[in-house]
Amino acid sequence: MSYIIETRDLTRKFGNLTAVDNISFGVDKGEIFGLLGPNGAGKSTTISMLCTILRPTSGKATVNGFDVVKNPSQVRNSIGIVFQDPSIDDKLTGRENLEMHGDLYGVPKAQMKERIESVLKLVELEDRADSFMNTYSSGMRRRLEIARSLIHYPKVLFLDEPTIGLDPQSRDHIWSYIRELIKKEDITIILTTHYMEEADKLCGRIAIVDHGRIVAMDTPRNLKEQLGGESIILKTRNNPLYAEKIKESGLAKGVAVADDEVRITVDSAHTVLPKVVDVAGKAGIYIDSIFLKEPQLDDVFMHYTGKALREGGKEISPMARMRRRA
């Protein structure tokens, strides 16, 4: 297997609480892999084990081919991390924070200057590099943390709730940096999030985590398709006849006529759509409009866990909250 991250029955208990319960998954090189779940689902605990901050209670995990328990320092050399809570030094400038990181990770002095410039450029903070961190907005801090995590050329980047607490505009920025990053660097990204939109937009594959277990794992599209709840909504000149024809064709799981429109429930709207249009053509029924309704990842989450995934309300330490506001 050539997975860059692989876990086998990874488990972590805190006393009676099983935070991570026999999680197994593999992440391919160059992928953006998302761990999606509500607060307290075990996402951060999983990341902490992969980053060698926490020891697993049982099970196995390898990162870049190194065992997280047996070779923690090789694992640390291979990874970059952006923590959920801020972890920069306020009394230093942006550049000083980056230099410190480079020193801690033993980045060759000769490359350091250039590397710092290039990561600063990636997150568009070149002109703010020499300002003190306490003059940065929370979005800028996040960006600097992302830049910092890249200095030592990590093979795997962990982003733990990278956009939590940020305004929509900063969030968009961070997303575009992440996309840029996966194109430019030889890197694999694993991110945790409880924002559906984030997982949907960024991730190649998603593992939905609830109560410490993976309840579903696939591409965002497949996950939505598994729900089998996509609808095609059409307005035609002869709705009753059209509904009749669709029923005869056997293309749909369900057909309903309501409010002068025909609602067709299908497994995959993308593949059925041409056929549905074809049926109308053959029957000589004129179509006025077509509207596709895909299930959202929210629906997928609801389907697998039986509960809605609320935005916000993330518990962060009071100190961190104070810091973010500042």
Add this chain to the structure above:
Amino acid sequence: MSELRGIYTLWKREVLRLLREKSRLVSSVVTPILWLVIFGTGLGMSMATRAGFSYQQFLFPGIIGQTLLFTAMFMGISVIWDKQFGFMKEILVAPVSRLSIFIGKMLGVGTNSMLQGIIVFALGFFIGVPISVMMIVEAIPLMILVTIGLVCIGLIIASVLNSLENFGVIMTFVNMPMFFLSGALFPVATLPDWLKWVFYINPLTYGVDALRAVTMGSAWQTILPLWQTIAVIIAFDVLMILIGSYAFTRTK
């Protein structure tokens, strides 16, 4: 090599932070001045002066000891601050050994308290303590030895605690007793026996005692011979370094 670079960068961070916190530097000068000038003058007036030296001369090494103690402990404990603000995570997850993190912190915090200690030392000039080159040459290494053990106490406390809520408790039960029971303010020799023992188990007592031997010369009689006093300080340093590095390798 990379471990040395890690130690260096952790040390550098502490020094940069100190140089940028002007207010802390200023207050680190003001507090000892209050002690030396006001407390020293006031109490000195009402104390029977012993042969050969003034109360302020006697108090001076005690206040140096106090400065080293308070700075080292406060800065050592500030590691908790790093933990709460998340910066500690960045350090702990780096490929640098815990021992190096401990050493880097120890040197950084130690440099801070030495800097402040030296400022106080220079203040001696203003209260009429005769300062010679020889005295500086002897006092500085001694101050370094005293600082190391104190910094380690702070770091050990920080590695055990996770929040600053207990900071007041530490001040009450560690800092203040260590200061008052060190002989910084009054001589140990004239105390009743039962109280003497409390002073004898306090490492700072030996630090202050040795500093007094250096700044007051033959006018001061140490509890133990000077070389034994220094041996006690070094032994305490070694013990604290061992406990500290052990405690640090176990922090999460």
